[in-house]
Amino acid sequence: MRRGIDRAFAAATGICAAAVCALLLGIAGSIVWRGLSVLDWRFVSRLAAGAGASGGVLYEILGTLILVATALLVSAPLATGVALVQAVYLETRPRARRWLFVALYAANSVPSVLLGIAGLIVFSRWLGWGKSWLAGGILLGLMILPTVSVALIERLRSLPRRYLEAASGLGLTRSQVIWSVLLPQSLGGLVSGLLLGLARASGETAPILFAAAVFSGAGLPAGIRDSPVVALPYHIFVLAQDSLDPTVQDHLWGAAAVLLALVFALSLLALPVRLRIHEEAKSA
Amino acid sequence: MREGRHRRLELTRVASLGFTAFAALAFLGMLVLFTVESLPVWRQAGLGYLFGKRWFFRVHEFGILPMVYGTLAVSAVALLVAAPLGVGTAFFTVEVLPRRARLAVKTAVELLAGIPSVIYGLLGVLLLRDFVVRLLAHWDPLSGDTLMTGGLLLAVMILPTVMTLADDALSGVSAAQRTAARALGLTRAETALRVAARQAFPGLASAVLLGLGRALGETIAVFLVIGRQDNQWPKRLLSMEPLASAGQTLTTKLGGSETFISYGDPLHWGAVMGLALVLFAVVGVVSVAGARLALREGGGA
Amino acid sequence: MLDRLSPEALETEPAAAVLEARGLSVATGRRPLLRSIDLRIEPRRVLGILGPSGAGKTTLLRCLNRLVDLTPQLAVSGEILLHGRSIRGREVDADALRTRVGMLFQQPVVFPGSIADNVLFGVRHTGRPPRREWPERIERALGEAALWEEVRHRLREPAASLSAGQQQRLCLARTLAGEPEILLLDEPTSALDAGSTAAIEELILRLRERHAIVLVTHGLRQARRVADSIVYLAVRDGAGEVIESGLCQDLFSRPRSPELARYLSREPA
Numbered sequence: 028m029r030r031g032i033d034r035a036f037a038a039a040t041g042i043c044a045a046a047v048c049a050l051l052l053g054i055a056g057s058i059v060w061r062g063l064s065v066l067d068w069r070f071v072s073r074l075a076a077g078a079g080a081s082g083g084v085l086y087e088i089l090g091t092l093i094l095v096a097t098a099l100l101v102s103a104p105l106a107t108g109v110a111l112v113q114a115v116y117l118e119t120r121p122r123a124r125r126w127l128f129v130a131l132y133a134a135n136s137v138p139s140v141l142l143g144i145a146g147l148i149v150f151s152r153w154l155g156w157g158k159s160w161l162a163g164g165i166l167l168g169l170m171i172l173p174t175v176s177v178a179l180i181e182r183l184r185s186l187p188r189r190y191l192e193a194a195s196g197l198g199l200t201r202s203q204v205i206w207s208v209l210l211p212q213s214l215g216g217l218v219s220g221l222l223l224g225l226a227r228a229s230g231e232t233a234p235i236l237f238a239a240a241v242f243s244g245a246g247l248p249a250g251i252r253d254s255p256v257v258a259l260p261y262h263i264f265v266l267a268q269d270s271l272d273p274t275v276q277d278h279l280w281g282a283a284a285v286l287l288a289l290v291f292a293l294s295l296l297a298l299p300v301r302l303r304i305h306e307e308a309k310s311a
Numbered sequence: 312m313r314e315g316r317h318r319r320l321e322l323t324r325v326a327s328l329g330f331t332a333f334a335a336l337a338f339l340g341m342l343v344l345f346t347v348e349s350l351p352v353w354r355q356a357g358l359g360y361l362f363g364k365r366w367f368f369r370v371h372e373f374g375i376l377p378m379v380y381g382t383l384a385v386s387a388v389a390l391l392v393a394a395p396l397g398v399g400t401a402f403f404t405v406e407v408l409p410r411r412a413r414l415a416v417k418t419a420v421e422l423l424a425g426i427p428s429v430i431y432g433l434l435g436v437l438l439l440r441d442f443v444v445r446l447l448a449h450w451d452p453l454s455g456d457t458l459m460t461g462g463l464l465l466a467v468m469i470l471p472t473v474m475t476l477a478d479d480a481l482s483g484v485s486a487a488q489r490t491a492a493r494a495l496g497l498t499r500a501e502t503a504l505r506v507a508a509r510q511a512f513p514g515l516a517s518a519v520l521l522g523l524g525r526a527l528g529e530t531i532a533v534f535l536v537i538g539r540q541d542n543q544w545p546k547r548l549l550s551m552e553p554l555a556s557a558g559q560t561l562t563t564k565l566g567g568s569e570t571f572i573s574y575g576d577p578l579h580w581g582a583v584m585g586l587a588l589v590l591f592a593v594v595g596v597v598s599v600a601g602a603r604l605a606l607r608e609g610g611g612a
Numbered sequence: 613m614l615d616r617l618s619p620e621a622l623e624t625e626p627a628a629a630v631l632e633a634r635g636l637s638v639a640t641g642r643r644p645l646l647r648s649i650d651l652r653i654e655p656r657r658v659l660g661i662l663g664p665s666g667a668g669k670t671t672l673l674r675c676l677n678r679l680v681d682l683t684p685q686l687a688v689s690g691e692i693l694l695h696g697r698s699i700r701g702r703e704v705d706a707d708a709l710r711t712r713v714g715m716l717f718q719q720p721v722v723f724p725g726s727i728a729d730n731v732l733f734g735v736r737h738t739g740r741p742p743r744r745e746w747p748e749r750i751e752r753a754l755g756e757a758a759l760w761e762e763v764r765h766r767l768r769e770p771a772a773s774l775s776a777g778q779q780q781r782l783c784l785a786r787t788l789a790g791e792p793e794i795l796l797l798d799e800p801t802s803a804l805d806a807g808s809t810a811a812i813e814e815l816i817l818r819l820r821e822r823h824a825i826v827l828v829t830h831g832l833r834q835a836r837r838v839a840d841s842i843v844y845l846a847v848r849d850g851a852g853e854v855i856e857s858g859l860c861q862d863l864f865s866r867p868r869s870p871e872l873a874r875y876l877s878r879e880p881a
Contacts (some may be wrong), residue, residue, distance in 0.1 A: 028708070033707075036499070036500035040406070041407065042398040044408075047396060047397075050470070107327075127331075132598060133598045133602060134522065137528070138562060138590060140531075140566055141341060141345075141528075149344075169337055226425055230429065262379050267433050283430050289424065497707065498737075
C-alpha cells in the first residue's frame with residue numbers, strides 16, 4: 028500500500044513534468060517549424076509592404092532594438108542605485124530592507140498595460156510628445172527595473188565578506204569600496220539581470236501600445252515628439268487580430284520567429300551566469 | 312584630496328537614494344494618477360460602478376461587474392490548471408529527479424517563461440481556438456474566442472512562474488530533515504508530502520499567489536482570444552456556459568480602443584481609469600501577499 | 613553501572629551474525645571510497661567502527677540501511693546480509709528495512725512539532741499500532757532513551773525547546789519507537805557536551821541488552837568505554853579498508869598493523 032502510494036506519487040508528478048516538457052517542445056517546435064519556412068535573409072532585411080502584412084520586417088527589428096537600447100540606458104543606472112540602497116546603504120535597517128524587497132516584488136507584478144496607460148497620460152498628453160520612441164524606452168526601462176535590481180542585489184550579497192573587509196581595512200571610504208570592489212565584482216550580476224530584463228522588454232507589447240508604437244508609416248525616428256517606431260511585438264499584435272488570410276499567417280509566423288530568436292538569444296546569454304549565481308547563493 | 316573623496320561619497324549615496332526614490336515615486340505615482348483621474352466616475356456612480364452589470368459608454372452607463380467576472384473566471388481556470396501542474400512538476404524535479412536532470416528541466420522552463428505574451432496570443436489564435444471549440448462542443452460555443460480559451464492560454468503562461476517558485480521553495484527544505492525521515496523508514500512520497508511540503512508550504516502558497524498575480528494582469532494574449540464582448544453577465548455563475556462564450560476582462564478593456572477615444576469625455580475617461588485603479592489594487596494586494604509569504608519562508612532580504 | 617562484557621564472556625557466546633557485510637565496496641564514478649569491507653554484527657554486542665576522518669565510516673554505515681541509495685552517484689557492490697538474506701536486491705523494500713535497522717545522526721535532527729509528535733513520527737507511517745496504543749509507545753520509547761522522566765510533563769511542547777543532549781535522546785527515542793533490531797549510531801556524541809556524552813554512552817550500554825549496535829566513533833576513549841569489538845577503518849591505496857578487526861581489548865593492547873599503532877599513539881589514552 029505504501030509502496031503503491033510512493034509509485035503513484037512518482038508517476039503523477041512525472042506526468043506533470045512530462046506534460047510541461049511536451050508543452051515547451053510543442054510551442055517552440057511549432058514556432059520554429061512554421062517560422063523557418065518563411066524566414067530568409069530577405070525577410071529580415073526588407074521593409075514591410077502591403078500595408079504591413081507582407082514583405083520584410085527590417086524597420087520593426089530596428090525599432091525593437093532602439094527601444095531595447097533605450098531601456099538599457101534607463102534601467103542600468105536606476106537598478107544600480109536601487110541595488111546599492113538595498114545591499115549597502117540599508118545594511119543596518121532590516122525592516123526597511125524587507126519593505127524594499129516587497130516593493131520590488133510588487134513593482135515586478137504591476138501589469139504592463141498599466142505602465143503603458145500611465146505613459147500615455149504622462150508622455151503623450153502631459154508632455155505633449157504624442158507617440159514617441161523615448162516614452163517607450165523609458166517605460167520598458169521602468170518595467171524591467173525590478174528584474175535587474177534583484178539580479179544585482181543577489182550578486183552583491185553573495186560577494187565574500189573578505190573583499191569588503193580587506194578594502195575597508197585599507198582605509199577606503201564606503202563609496203570607494205563600492206566603486207573599486209563591489210561594483211566591478213558584481214558586474215556579472217548586472218549584466219545577466221540586464222540581459223534577462225531586456226529579453227523580456229523586447230517582447231512586450233502593452234507598454235508601447237499607447238505611447239510609442241505604430242503599425243506602419245514610421246521609419247527611424249528623427250526627434251522625440253511625434254516620433255513613433257514600428258516594433259516586432261506590436262506588429263504581430265495588430266496582424267494577429269485579423270489573421271484569416273494564409274499569406275498573412277506566413278508573415279506572422281516569420282515575424283514571431285524573429286522575435287523569439289531575439290528574445291532567446293538574450294535569455295540564453297544570461298542563463299549560465301544566472302544559474303551559477305543562483306546555485307552559489309543557495310549553497311552558501 | 313579629502314574634498315574629492317567626500318564629494319564622491321555624497322554623490323553615490325545621494326544618487327542611489329535619489330534613483331530609488333524616483334523609482335518608488337514612479338510606481339506609487341501610478342496609483343495616485345489612476346485614483347485622481349478616475350474621480351469623476353466615483354463621484355457620479357459610486358459603488359454602482361463596481362457592482363453595475365452594464366457598460367454602455369455612449370449613454371454613460373458604467374458598470375464593471377461583468378469585467379470583474381471575466382477576470383476572475385479566466386484567472387480561476389488558469390490557476391486550476393497551472394497550480395497542480397506546476398507544483399506537481401516541482402515535486403518531481405526536486406524529490407525524484409537526479410540533480411543534472413533537474414537543471415535541464417529548470418532551464419527548459421526558464422526558456423518557456425521568456426516567450427513574449429504576444430506570441431502566446433498568436434499561438435492561441437492559430438492553434439488553441441479550434442481545440443477549445445472541439446473541447447466545449449457540448450456547450451455549443453459560437454467561436455473559439457471564449458473565456459475558456461483565455462483561461463487555458465493563461466495557464467500555459469503562468470506555469471513557468473509557478474513551477475520555478477515552487478521548485479525553489481521545495482529545494483530550500485533542509486536535506487538533513489529529509490534524510491532523517493528516510494532513515495526512519497518513510498517512503499519518498501511520505502517524506503515529500505509530510506516533511507518537505509509542510510515546511511515549504513509558505514513558499515508554495517507564494518508561488519501560486521504570484522502566478523495568480525501574473526494571470527490577473529495579463530493583457531495581450533488574453534486580448535486576442537477572448538472575444539472582447541461587453542456585458543456578458545452569466546445567468547448561472549458556476550456553470551460552464553459563460554466559459555464557452557466570449558467575454559471581457561479588466562485588462563482587455565484597457566488594452567482596447569476605448570482608452571484612446573475616451574480622453575475627451577471626463578466621465579468616460581474616469582470610468583476607464585477606474586478600471587486601471589481596480590486592476591492595480593487587486594494585483595497589488597495579491598502580489599504583496601505573495602511576496603510576504605516568500606519572505607516568511609526565508610528567502611530574501 | 614554496566615560494563616563492557618568481559619573477554620571471557622565474549623569468547624563463550626559466539627552468536628549468529630544478525631547483519632553481515634561481505635566484500636562491500638563503494639565507488640563514486642571511477643574513484644573508490646571503500647574497498648572489500650567485511651563486517652559481522654552480532655546481537656547484543658556493540659561493534660565500534662574507528663578510524664581517521666575521511667576513511668569512509670559514515671558511508672559504510674549508510675550502506676547498512678541502504679541510506680546510500682539516496683546518493684545516486686555512489687555505486688555499491690558486494691553483499692550485505694540481514695539474517696542471512698541479502699538486503700541489496702531491487703525487490704527488497706528499503707523503507708521497511710530502515711525500520712528494522714535504525715539510525716542516529718551526528719547532529720540531532722528534530723522535526724517541527726511537539727515532543728510527542730517527534731517520537732511518533734516514524735511509527736505513524738511505518739507501524740501499525742492503533743491510536744490508543746500511542747501514549748504507551750511514547751512512554752516506552754522515551755523510557756528506553758532515558759528521557760521519559762525529564763519530559764513526561766511537557767510532551768506537547770515543541771521539540772526545539774530541548775537542549776542538544778535531550779534532542780539527541782529524542783531522536784534516539786524516535787528511532788526506538790519503531791522497535792529496530794539493529795541501531796546504527798554515527799558519531800552520536802560529537803556535537804554534544806561532556807555530560808550529555810556520558811549520558812548517551814551509558815544509554816548505549818543499556819540498549820545493548822536488546823539491540824545490536826554499530827557505533828561509528830571518532831574517539832578512542834569512547835570506544836574503550838563502550839565497544840565490545842572494533843573494526844579499524846583507514847585509507848590504504850586510495851580507498852577505505854578494514855585494516856584490523858577484533859575484540860576491543862586485543863586491538864588496543866596488541867595492535868598488529870602499523871596504521872593502528874600510529875593511530876593509538878596519537879590519540880590520548
